Structures are given as C-alpha cells and as structure tokens.
Amino acid sequence: MAADKVYRASTTAPVNIAVVKYWGKRDASLNLPTNSSLSVTLSQADLRTLTTASCSASFPASVGDSLLLNGEPSDISGARVQACFRELRTRRAALEAQDSSLPPLSTYPLRLVSENNFPTAAGLASSAAGFAALVRAIANLYELPASPSELSLIARQGSGSACRSLFGGYVAWRMGSRADGTDSMADQVAEASHWPEMRALILVVSASKKGVSSTSGMQQTVATSGLFQERISTVVPRNMATMEKAIQDRDFASFAEVTMRDSNSFHATCADTYPPIFYMNDVSRAAIRAVEAINAEAGRTVAAYTFDAGPNAVIYYLEADAEAVVGTFYHVLGGAVDGWKDDKIKGLKPTMSLDGGLVSILQAGVSRVILTGVGEGPVKTEECLVAEDGSVAKR
Secondary structure, three states: OHHHOOEEEEEEEEOEEEEEOOOOEEEOOOOEEOOOEEEEEEOOOOOEEEEEEEEOOOOOOOOOOEEEEOOEEEOOOOHHHHHHHHHHHHHHHHHHHHOOOOOOHHHOOEEEEEEEOOOOOOOOOHHHHHHHHHHHHHHHHOOOOOOHHHHHHHHHHHOHHHHHHHOOOEEEEOOOOOOOOOOOOEEEEEOHHHOOOEEEEEEEOOOOOOOOOHHHHHHHHHHHOOOHHHHHHHHHHHHHHHHHHHHHHOOHHHHHHHHHHHHHHHHHHHHHOOOOOOOOOHHHHHHHHHHHHHHHHHOOOOOEEEOOOOOOEEEEEEHHHHHHHHHHHHHHHHHHOEOOOHHHHOOOOOOOOOOHHHHHHHHHHOOEEEEEEEOOOOEEEOOOOEOOOOOEOOO
C-alpha cells in the first residue's frame, strides 16, 4: 500500500578542519559567530559521516522523529536539531503547497540513521560532518531545490562549522552582519582541484570525549577572555585575508604560517578564559615541537600544525614533502600505531630526526594516525542504513 511506502535518501558528508578558527557566538540561539572562519574539507575516503533520512506515513506519530547514531539512540530534542528539522520541513511544505501531487513528506515522522568512520566528540569535527550529512540527507529526501550555500544556513543552526562541510575544497564561513543570520553562510573559496596536492596527517592523541564541549568553552571565552576582542577585531580579519590569498596563489609557506599562528591565537584565548580551558596536552605540544624541528631541518616550511577544540594534531603538508613530514613521523611511530597506508609510506626514508624526549612523548601518546587530503563535499549515495521496510538495515 502507498501509505506504507518508506521514502529514503542517503548522503555522505566530510569533516572539515579550520585553518582560521571559529570560536565565539554573537547570537547563541541562531548560532551566529563572532568571526568568519576558513577550513579545508578532508577526503571522505578517510573521514566521513554516512546518514540515511527516511520517512513514512506508517511510522508511528507517537514515536516522532528519531536518530540512531553509531548504533545508539541519540537525543534530538535539543533546540539545534529541532531548528534544522523545522526549517527543512517548512521548505518541503512550501513545495507541497505549490504541487498537490507531491506526497506530504513534511507531515511524516523522520527516521534517521547515521554512522561515522572516525571517533565521535573527540575533536575531529564529528558534529560538523554529522549535521552537514543530516541536513543534506533530509534535503535530498524532501527533494529541495536548495544550493549548498542555502543549506549551509540550516546546517549552521545545528553546528556552526557544519556549514563549511556542505562544500568541498577550501571553504569560508562568512560571519555576516544581519541580526537574523540570513547572511551568515558558507561559500567555496576554491575547489579541491585548485590545490589538490594538499595533504593532512592527523595524530589521534585521544579518541575519548573531550572534557569541555565547544559550546560551553565558547561561552566561557566570550564572557571572560581579555584576548578575545583583539582576536575577533584584528587577528582573524587579517588571517582571513592572508589565507584566502595564500590559497588562490597556492602559497604553502603563507598558508602554513597563518594556520599555525591562528591555532596558537585560538588556544591562547582558551588559556586566557577564566577559569582556563586546555584542549591541548603534552602530546599536542610535542607534536608542535616536532613540526618546528621538521621545518627547521628542511630549511623551509613544509608542515603546519593546527588544533581544534581537542588534543589531536592536524598537520598539513604538500604531497611533494611527504618524505620529510610523513617519513619522519612514521619513523618515530612506526608500526606501533594503526592508520598508515602502505601505498603512502612505501619507500619513505627517515630523512629527519627528532629529539629523543619528543619521540618518547609521541610514542606514548599517539594512539593512531589518519593520512588524508583535501576532498569533495557531500555525495549522494545508494548505500542505505534504513531498509525498504523502515527497519535499520543489517550490515
């Protein structure tokens, strides 16, 4: 029967790691940032969220909407998720009002199933990929004629940095100035194909849930940090302009300097928060010293570190410098950690050496590595996490 039909749509969405950080909100309810930001979208072959959105008249209204994340029920009663659902349903209802032949999907309960192929809530931008996948999957389910920028307005309400995961390549989130947030959206600075040689080595220092959430941390910083106003008024606008030019010119030295300086600035405001917030740890700081040593020995900047709200190091480099960067870390960490790709490390020689103290800290603290590079935005897929009968698909 038509009433029993289960409508389904699946998408994958990528992680993005900012090189100019978003930190602080000018409007918490609308998730409006105090500053613009810019990120690199990473390859979905290595870091992605897969989400299937489904709906049916047969789904019990008494149960309502639901989300299964990595096999566990997830609370979707919060204002952020509800804001995304409400906006997407409103857009679908408008289509249905214009065309009475369309099934009234906007009135059916949503059943969402999602899974990450990387640790959740550990400082690897899981919420960005998650909300981008959720919004894109429902938009596909509802067949909404919305551009990635329009959808970024919706995803932003769920997780600020999620708006950047609606695009591939190099992406800016413009803070906007309107009180209603209608100009606070993402746009693509350059496609992945513009600078495809960009690579990232992620040192996973901790896969556990972080102690201070990004949302809570931002609120504390805005309220108490003396450095914060200088960051949003002077540091970030300068870094945004320099970074956009560096990407357009494919100037890695400039890209790297801004990346590292902005990461330092962000974490300085966290340390200046009262009471202070420390997302990095001794292993994080050892990674910084390792990058500095690699650049010094190379005689030029071949690697750039950055840290989001977590201890994991993301180290950007160009493919041509893989031996200096990846070769050095592989020589230090070797087979003791998972994640190395045979085709990426084959033939790499340990051309650089690191201080024994740094080596010991890294060996004791890095649990795995992820080798990846710049990648594309959300991709529609036929891989469904919800079966035709509406049950969770067996995998």
